Amino acid sequence: MTWAVYLWQLGVCLCAIGLAPLFAGWVGQCRALLQNRSAPSLWQPYRVLRKLFHKEATLANDASWLFRGAPYVVFAAMVLAAAIIPSLTTELPAARVADAIALVGLFATARMFMALAAMDVGTAFGTMGARREMMIGFLTEPALLMVLFNAFLMAGTTALPAIVQNTLTQSQVTLHPSLAFAAVAFVMVLLAENARLPIDNPTTHLELTMIHEAMTLEYSARHLALIEWASWLKLFNYACIGFTLFAPWGIATHGVSPGGIALAMLALVAKLAVAGAALALFETASAKLRLFRAPEFLTMAFLLAVLGLLVHLLLKG
Amino acid sequence: MNEWAAASPTVTALLGLVAGWLLVGGLGLVRPTGVGWVARVLFPLGALIGLGVAAAGVVSLMPAFATQQVVLPLGLPDLPFHVRLDALSGFFLVLLGVAGAGISIFSAGYFRAGEGTAPGLLCLQYHVFLASMAMVVLADDAYLFMVAWETMALSSYFLVTTQHRLPEIRRAGFLYLLMAHVGALGILLCFGVLHGGSWQMTFDAMRASTLAPLWAGIAFLLALVGFGTKAGMVPLHVWLPEAHPAAPSPVSAMMSGLMLKTAIYGLLRVSLDLLSVGPWWWGVLALVMGLFTALYGVIFAAVQTDMKRLLAYSSIENIGLILAGIGLVLIFRTFDLRVLAALALAAVLIHAFNHALFKSLLFLATGSVMHATGERSLGKLGGLIRRMPWVAAFALIGSLAIAGLPPLNGFVSEWLLLQTFLQSPHIPHAFLDMIVPLGAAVIALAAALAGYVMVKFYGVVFLGQHRESSLATARDASRLERIGLGWLALGCVLVGAFPQVALDVAGRVTQALVGATAQRGPSPWWMTPTAANQASYSGLWYWAGLLLVTGVTFLLVRRFYRGRSRRTAPWDCGYPWQTPRMQDSAEGFGQPIRHLFGPIFKIEREVPRPSDVAPAYRIEIEDRFWVACYQPIGRLLQRVTERMAVLQGGRLSVYLLYSFLTLIFLLVCVL
Known part of the structure; x- marks a missing residue:
C-alpha cells in the first residue's frame, strides 16, 4: 500500500495547484462585495491564467537566464511547499524530506529568486520592488519561524504532520496563551508575505507604493502566469499553515482512505471559505501603511511571536 | 626516526605534506619574477598537496583511527616540538585541504598579472601561510602552537600588504598585525594559566592539570579574547573589514575561509579538550x-x-x-x-x-x-x-x-x-x-x-x-x-x-x-x-x-504553450528614458537597513543642495566601536608616548646619563 501514499501525495499537490486560483478568486469576490463593487467571477483567476498562457511573451533585451528561469523555480518552490503542508492528510512522504524549517527555506528561496529576477533587467522599479520585498522579507521570515517555534516546542517536533496529530490527540481543547500570541503574529505575517493590505495592495498599479507588482513588471505571458499562480499558491499555502497550526480539525490522520480525504476536503473548503472572507473583511477595513511604518508592523509580529515563545517557556514548569 | 614513522604513519605523511608546501614556497624563489613558473607549476602543485592533506585528514576521521603523537627532533633544546593528530585536528585538516586546494588552483589562474609583491615571493608567503595553518592544527604543545600561530600571523600580514605601495593598504596591514598580536598575547597568557603550575607546556600536561575554578575561568576568558580577536568576535573585529579588502582576493579567501577557522579550532581545543567542564556562565x-x-x-x-x-x-x-x-x-x-x-x-x-x-x-x-x-x-x-x-x-x-x-x-x-x-x-x-x-x-x-x-x-x-x-x-x-x-x-x-x-x-x-x-x-x-x-x-x-x-x-509549459518569445526594450511602466544610474x-x-537600525551606525552624510553646480552625494558609515573604544585608546597611547618622547632629547650625553642611572638603579636592586 506504500504506493498509494505517494499517489495521495501527488493528489495533495495537484489539489493545491488547482484550488489556489479558486481561493484567490473567492477572496477577490468577497473584497468586491464588501466594497460595493460588482464582483468578478469566481473563475476569474483561471481566465487570467488562460489569457496569459495564450499570449506572446516579451523579454527585455538584456534579460539573462536567471530572469527566464526564476518563474519556474518560484512556482516549483510553492508546489513543494504545498506538498509538505498537511492540508488534507498527515500521511505525507514529502513532509519527512523537508520539515517546517525547510518550509520557511522554501518561501525564502522563492523570495530571493523573485527579488534577483526583478533586479536582472535593471529598471528603476524592478530594483525598488526587490529592495522593498527583501525589507519585508527579512522581518517576516524570522517572525514566521518563531510562530512555528511555538508549535515546535509544544509538540516537540518540527514535522508539520506530527504537530497536527499532537493537537488532534489532545483530549480537551485548551487555549494555550502562547498560541494566541502566535496566531496574531501569524496573521500579520500572512498579510505582509502575500502582498496584502496594510503592507501592499495586490490590485495596485500605483508605481510608488507597489512592492510585489513592481517586481513582476517586466514579466509577461507564460512567465507572468507562473508567477501569478505561484503567488496564489503562496496565499493558499499560508492559509493551510494557519489551519495546520491553529485549526487542524478535519485533516485525515489515521491512514488514507477515500472517505477520510473527502471529509478533509470538505473541511478544507469550508475553512478556506471562512478564511477568505475574513481576509477580505480585514483588507477592506484597513488602510495601507506608509512604507516605513511597515517595519514597525512586522517588528511587532516578530516580537509577538517571541513573546509567545517566552510565555510558553514560562508556563511550562 | 623510522620508529615513529612506522608507529604513526598518518602524522608522518602529514608532516611530509606540510614540508612539501614549504618546499613549493621555497621553489618560488628560484625564479622570483617568473609568473609562468609560479602560476603553471607551483600553485597547482600546492593544490595537489592540499588534496593530500585533506586525504590524511579523512584517514584520521575513520572509525578505526587511533590518535597519533610524535615528538619532533626540532625546536629548542629540552623543548622539542610535539605533534598530535586526533579527530578534531583531522576535521580541520580536511577543511584546510579541501578549501585550500580550490583556492590554490584558482590562484594559479589569478596571479598571472604579478601585482605588488614579486610572484615568487608571494608564492613563498602563500605556502608558508598554508603550512603554518596546518601546523597550528597539528601542534600538541603551547610552544609549537605559538610558533605556528605567529608564523601564520606574519605570513598573512605580508600577504595582506601585497600592494604595499598604497598607504591605505599599509595602514590596514598594520592594524591587522597589531590586533593579531593583541590576540596572541591573550592566547599566550591563556597557556600560561593552563599549565597549572607544572610549567610543562605540552597539551597532555595541560589536560592533566587541575585548575582552581577561578583560574579555569580566567583561562577561558583569555582564550575567548585571544581566539576571538583572530576570529573577528565583536568588539575585537575591527581589523577584519580593513584587512580583507586590502589583501588580494585569494588571500582574502584564505583568511576568511581558513584562518578564521584556526581560531575556532583553538577555541574548541582549549575549551573542550584542555579545560575540564566549566560553569554555565x-x-x-x-x-x-x-x-x-x-x-x-x-x-x-x-x-x-x-x-x-x-x-x-x-x-x-x-x-x-x-x-x-x-x-x-x-x-x-x-x-x-x-x-x-x-x-x-x-x-x-x-x-x-x-x-x-x-x-x-x-x-x-x-x-x-x-x-x-x-x-x-x-x-x-x-x-x-x-x-x-x-x-x-x-x-x-x-x-x-x-x-x-x-x-x-x-x-x-x-x-x-x-x-x-x-x-x-x-x-x-x-x-x-x-x-x-x-x-x-x-x-x-x-x-x-x-x-x-x-x-x-x-x-x-x-x-x-x-x-x-x-x-x-x-x-x-x-x-x-x-x-x-x-x-x-x-x-x-x-x-x-x-x-x-x-x-x-x-x-x-x-x-x-x-x-x-x-x-x-x-x-x-x-x-x-x-x-x-x-x-x-x-x-x-x-x-x-x-x-x-x-x-x-518547464516541460509542461513548453508542451502546451502556444505563444512565442520576443525580445524588446524593457517596459518599466512605460518610462521611455532609462539609464543605469x-x-x-x-x-x-x-537604505532600509540604515533607516531601521539607524542608532547602531555612526552616519556622516553630505546631501547636495539645489543650488550646487556639480551635485554630489556622500555617505560614510562608521563602526561605533571604532569611534567609542579604539580611538580613545589610540589617543591615550598617543598622549602617553608624546610625554615619553621628552626622554628622547637627541643628545648623547643625556642618553649616557640614562644608562648610568639605570646601572645605579640595578646595582641598588641587586645589593
Whole structure:
C-alpha cells in the first residue's frame, strides 16, 4: 500500500495547484462585495491564467537566464511547499524530506529568486520592488519561524504532520496563551508575505507604493502566469499553515482512505471559505501603511511571536 | 626516526605534506619574477598537496583511527616540538585541504598579472601561510602552537600588504598585525594559566592539570579574547573589514575561509579538550557574544558599498553563528547533556566547514570580478551575469548557500543550529531553560538578514545594467579560475545533498570531545539528528523534488504553450528614458537597513543642495566601536608616548646619563 501514499501525495499537490486560483478568486469576490463593487467571477483567476498562457511573451533585451528561469523555480518552490503542508492528510512522504524549517527555506528561496529576477533587467522599479520585498522579507521570515517555534516546542517536533496529530490527540481543547500570541503574529505575517493590505495592495498599479507588482513588471505571458499562480499558491499555502497550526480539525490522520480525504476536503473548503472572507473583511477595513511604518508592523509580529515563545517557556514548569 | 614513522604513519605523511608546501614556497624563489613558473607549476602543485592533506585528514576521521603523537627532533633544546593528530585536528585538516586546494588552483589562474609583491615571493608567503595553518592544527604543545600561530600571523600580514605601495593598504596591514598580536598575547597568557603550575607546556600536561575554578575561568576568558580577536568576535573585529579588502582576493579567501577557522579550532581545543567542564556562565558568555556578533556583522554587511568589505562583515556574522553554537556546546556540557552537546558541536563544525567553502568561493568570485573590471566598489559594477556567465553561476551558488537556502550546505548547518536551540528547554536550570531558546530568534533574524545582504551583493554586482560603460568589455575568468570556483561550488552542493555524511564525520569529533554523537539516520540520505519523529531532512530527496517539479513545470509549459518569445526594450511602466544610474545603488539598496537600525551606525552624510553646480552625494558609515573604544585608546597611547618622547632629547650625553642611572638603579636592586 506504500504506493498509494505517494499517489495521495501527488493528489495533495495537484489539489493545491488547482484550488489556489479558486481561493484567490473567492477572496477577490468577497473584497468586491464588501466594497460595493460588482464582483468578478469566481473563475476569474483561471481566465487570467488562460489569457496569459495564450499570449506572446516579451523579454527585455538584456534579460539573462536567471530572469527566464526564476518563474519556474518560484512556482516549483510553492508546489513543494504545498506538498509538505498537511492540508488534507498527515500521511505525507514529502513532509519527512523537508520539515517546517525547510518550509520557511522554501518561501525564502522563492523570495530571493523573485527579488534577483526583478533586479536582472535593471529598471528603476524592478530594483525598488526587490529592495522593498527583501525589507519585508527579512522581518517576516524570522517572525514566521518563531510562530512555528511555538508549535515546535509544544509538540516537540518540527514535522508539520506530527504537530497536527499532537493537537488532534489532545483530549480537551485548551487555549494555550502562547498560541494566541502566535496566531496574531501569524496573521500579520500572512498579510505582509502575500502582498496584502496594510503592507501592499495586490490590485495596485500605483508605481510608488507597489512592492510585489513592481517586481513582476517586466514579466509577461507564460512567465507572468507562473508567477501569478505561484503567488496564489503562496496565499493558499499560508492559509493551510494557519489551519495546520491553529485549526487542524478535519485533516485525515489515521491512514488514507477515500472517505477520510473527502471529509478533509470538505473541511478544507469550508475553512478556506471562512478564511477568505475574513481576509477580505480585514483588507477592506484597513488602510495601507506608509512604507516605513511597515517595519514597525512586522517588528511587532516578530516580537509577538517571541513573546509567545517566552510565555510558553514560562508556563511550562 | 623510522620508529615513529612506522608507529604513526598518518602524522608522518602529514608532516611530509606540510614540508612539501614549504618546499613549493621555497621553489618560488628560484625564479622570483617568473609568473609562468609560479602560476603553471607551483600553485597547482600546492593544490595537489592540499588534496593530500585533506586525504590524511579523512584517514584520521575513520572509525578505526587511533590518535597519533610524535615528538619532533626540532625546536629548542629540552623543548622539542610535539605533534598530535586526533579527530578534531583531522576535521580541520580536511577543511584546510579541501578549501585550500580550490583556492590554490584558482590562484594559479589569478596571479598571472604579478601585482605588488614579486610572484615568487608571494608564492613563498602563500605556502608558508598554508603550512603554518596546518601546523597550528597539528601542534600538541603551547610552544609549537605559538610558533605556528605567529608564523601564520606574519605570513598573512605580508600577504595582506601585497600592494604595499598604497598607504591605505599599509595602514590596514598594520592594524591587522597589531590586533593579531593583541590576540596572541591573550592566547599566550591563556597557556600560561593552563599549565597549572607544572610549567610543562605540552597539551597532555595541560589536560592533566587541575585548575582552581577561578583560574579555569580566567583561562577561558583569555582564550575567548585571544581566539576571538583572530576570529573577528565583536568588539575585537575591527581589523577584519580593513584587512580583507586590502589583501588580494585569494588571500582574502584564505583568511576568511581558513584562518578564521584556526581560531575556532583553538577555541574548541582549549575549551573542550584542555579545560575540564566549566560553569554555565562560560557557555552563556560565548552564546551572548556569538549572537551579538552575528547580528552586528550582518547589519553592517547590509550597508557596505565595497564588495569585499561586505563579505568581510558577512564573515563576522558567520563567526557569530559558530560562536553561538560553541556557547550551546559549553552550556550542554556543563549540565552533562552529552547528546545535545554533540548535536551543537556538529552544527558548529559543519558550519565552519560550510563557511570555508562558500566564503572562499565568494571572495574568489570578487577576485575574478576585480581582474575583469578593476573595480571593487559596488557602485561601479552591475550586469556582469551577461559578460561573465561562469563566475556569475558559481557566485549564485555561493550566495544562495550563504543565505541559508535549502538544499545547499548553508541550510544544513543553520537547520542543525535551530534544532539545537529547540532542544535547549531541556537544560535543568530554572532560568537558562527559558532564556536560551530565545537565542533562536536572533539566529533566525540574522539568517534572514543574510538573505537580504546576498540579494544586494549578487544583484548589484551581477544583475541589472552596467553602471560603467567599461564593464561592457569585461571578460570571464580563465579556465583554472573556473576550476577553483567550480570545486568550491561543488562542495557547497555536495554537503547540501548529503548532510548525513557530514553529520557522521562530525560525529567522530563529537565522540572524542564530548563523548557522544547525534543520532544516526536510517541511511546516508536522511538526517535525523534527534529522533526520526522529531526532525528529519533529506538533502538528496529535496534536490530530487526541486529538480523534478521545476523540470516537469518547464516541460509542461513548453508542451502546451502556444505563444512565442520576443525580445524588446524593457517596459518599466512605460518610462521611455532609462539609464543605469536609475537602478538602486549599493547605498540605495542598504537604505532600509540604515533607516531601521539607524542608532547602531555612526552616519556622516553630505546631501547636495539645489543650488550646487556639480551635485554630489556622500555617505560614510562608521563602526561605533571604532569611534567609542579604539580611538580613545589610540589617543591615550598617543598622549602617553608624546610625554615619553621628552626622554628622547637627541643628545648623547643625556642618553649616557640614562644608562648610568639605570646601572645605579640595578646595582641598588641587586645589593
